[in-house]
Amino acid sequence: MTKDYGAVREAIRGILKKPDYDDGSIGPVLVRLAWHASGTYDKKTNTGGSNGATMRYEIEAKDGANAGLEHARAFLEPIKKQFPWISYADLWTLAGVVAVEAMGGPEIPWKSGRQDDTNDSYVPPNGRLPDGAQGQDHLRHIFYRMGFNDQEIVALSGAHNLGRCHADRSGFDGPWVPNPTRFSNTYFKLLLHHEWTKGKNKVGVEQYNDSDNELMMLPADISLIKDDKFRVYVEKYAADRDLFFRDFSAAFAKLIELGVQRDASGLAVRNKEIRAKL
Numbered sequence: 001m002t003k004d005y006g007a008v009r010e011a012i013r014g015i016l017k018k019p020d021y022d023d024g025s026i027g028p029v030l031v032r033l034a035w036h037a038s039g040t041y042d043k044k045t046n047t048g049g050s051n052g053a054t055m056r057y058e059i060e061a062k063d064g065a066n067a068g069l070e071h072a073r074a075f076l077e078p079i080k081k082q083f084p085w086i087s088y089a090d091l092w093t094l095a096g097v098v099a100v101e102a103m104g105g106p107e108i109p110w111k112s113g114r115q116d117d118t119n120d121s122y123v124p125p126n127g128r129l130p131d132g133a134q135g136q137d138h139l140r141h142i143f144y145r146m147g148f149n150d151q152e153i154v155a156l157s158g159a160h161n162l163g164r165c166h167a168d169r170s171g172f173d174g175p176w177v178p179n180p181t182r183f184s185n186t187y188f189k190l191l192l193h194h195e196w197t198k199g200k201n202k203v204g205v206e207q208y209n210d211s212d213n214e215l216m217m218l219p220a221d222i223s224l225i226k227d228d229k230f231r232v233y234v235e236k237y238a239a240d241r242d243l244f245f246r247d248f249s250a251a252f253a254k255l256i257e258l259g260v261q262r263d264a265s266g267l268a269v270r271n272k273e274i275r276a277k278l
């Protein structure tokens with residue numbers, strides 16, 4: 001059977017527009033699914049990551065950080081039905097890549113070959129994803145664990161140019177930018193040039209809002225301008241969209257490959273020792 005990934009990409013592009021959902025596109029939540037499926041990686045133990053599609057299992061699906069991603073997974077079900085040969089692990093990461101590109105972002109290298117686990121023994125522990133209420137020390141702790149550096153942390157955070165927070169999912173509320181379905185470097189420009197005031201949102205959670213109360217930033221986002229080393233990259237990306245696109249593409253490609261080890265035929269293999277370390 002020939003595996004036509006071009007046809008899968010086309011089908012994903014075809015479901016992105018959804019007028020009655022959020023800002024009219026499911027693209028942002030698909031990007032978040034690809035990221036959360038991958039961002040559980042721990043380089044010391046070589047556990048977690050996108051291979052296996054472990055978020056299909058209840059323990060990981062119920063991690064508080066993944067609230068709302070059941071919608072993203074459900075949106076992709078018809079594509080899985082149409083192309084049953086693609087693994088969920090490949091489909092989720094490919095959907096993130098296609099969504100970024102379709103929303104005007106950079107092309108992102110993507111490789112197939114991830115395989116789905118058939119039981120929950122490789123599910124990583126909960127709590128490996130970042131907490132929006134925290135700042136720079138926490139971000140470094142989380143992203144260094146995956147093997148990222150400061151520049152990559154800031155580049156990846158630029159994904160908050162897309163989508164919004166939902167009070168019933170994370171407790172935070174609102175979009176970061178005025179046009180949250182168009183990938184650009186606006187997030188960095190707004191971080192630097194808007195005035196952000198800390199306050200409680202409608203469900204009592206602390207976040208930063210602009211003067212019109214229309215846009216928001218998480219405490220984690222604001223830490224990118226409070227921390228001198230992070231701020232250097234925020235300034236670079238605000239001034240140079242092409243540089244941001246190049247760096248985002250490289251960092252996102254690295255993110256979706258974390259922990260994916262392929263054999264000579266390109267199929268991702270499970271290292272038996274991994275299970276023992278979980």
Ligand code: HEM
Nearest residue numbers: 028029032035130131132156159163164165166169170220
């Ligand atoms: C730096 C640490 C990060 C923190 C603390 C964080 C936190 C959050 C939170 C709290 C939300 C709102 C979820 C909701 O209520 O629906 C969110 C949404 C989102 N995040 Fe992040 N995130 C981080 C990094 C990233 C990265 C690395 C990416 C991708 C490369 C990303 C992509 C997104 C996207 C696209 C959304 C919007 C989802 C939607 O519209 O449904 N985030 N993030």
